[in-house]
Amino acid sequence: MRTLQKGVKHLHINTKPKRIMRPDDANIAGNVHGGTILKMIEEAGAIISTRHCNSQSGEHCVAALARVERTDFLSPMCIGEVAHVSAEITYTSKHSVEVQVNVLSENILTGAKRVTNRATLWYVPLSLKNVDKVLEVPPIQYAWKELEEDGKKRYEEQKLERLVTKQRNGDIIFPVFNPEPYTVGYSQSSLIHLVGPSDCTLHGFVHGGVTMKLMDEVAGIVAARHCKTNIVTASVDAINFHEKIKKGCVITISGRMTFTSNKSMEIEVFVDADPFVDEPKERYRAVSAFFTYVSLSKEGKPVPVPQLVVETEDEKRRFEDGKGRYLQTKAKRQVQMQPLTQQ
Secondary structure, X not given: OOOHHHHEEOOOEEEOOOEEOOHHXXXXXXXXXXXXXXXXXXXXXXXXXXXXXXXXXXXXXXXXXXEEOOEEEOOOOEOOOEEEEEEEEEEEOOOOEEEEEEEEXXXXXXXXXXEEEEEEEEEXXXXXXXXXXXXXXXXXXXXXXXXXXXXXXXXXXXXXXXXXXXXXXXXXOOOOOOXXXXXXXXXXXXXEEEOOHHHEOOOOEEOHHHHHHHHHHHHHHHHHHHHOOEEEEEEEOOEEEOOOXXXXXXXXXXXXXXXXXXXXXXXXXXXXXXXXXXXXXXXXXXXXXXXXXXXXXXXXXXXXXXXXXXXXXXXXXXXXXXXXXXXXXXXXXHHHHHHHHOO
């Protein structure tokens, strides 16, 4: 069977330097935070796409993250292991770049390696002279025409999904006083962060990886409040970056439980920005995504999670929507496993 990686020619391949996982990268149980992994993935994608977009003579640019497709955390990474991150450009449209990133974990004592993450990211090149100007992307060459057609299909699908997600992004999380255990209000959480220079790109806008790490932190707090056990990120549904966040903005990252299955929890997370410095304007929704967490025992085995108690009609609607996403993902996994079981 033809593979996408072998079918694309003249690509820049970028492997980040190996980095050992430190205690400050992990939770109290020694599992590396999902946000730490997401940040490394985004950094690799930003490097390779920026390099590619500047590979031809012309106006210089920086690649800005527009979307991260669903990302599954296939295996937890632990303190003391070494992360290997590699990235490859797999499709280009006129104004965007698709990047596939793989993450491997290495046990430096035994030499054993395993894949922990695979992710697909989309970037757009923004001019260094004018941040509102999107530049054209140098094309890549494909060994087979169908690979380009498949890439175009993925491009159109993600563009439509970003539009649909933005249109339903009007929800706001309000505080709940004296909430009952296991309700949405009981575990919902928010984090407020002032965007500083160390958070930003050359344009003065927040790195996508910084935002994703903060989102995972809030989602983890929601999950831990709900089940009060060790929790780890299992997957992240598509992360959509609707608007840029500028240096000096105050961002509010909010998370709430939307759905629970027997052993997993779905948390909706969104980021709102208040641009107080330079150009004051109304708060706006910048980023949104759904995170899925699992609860672990002290031995690191998945354990059942308390079922979410939904009270309002909106909570019931979000629960059913989450259930639909859960069943859809479960069905896809079963289809993917069929060829393996038939061998």
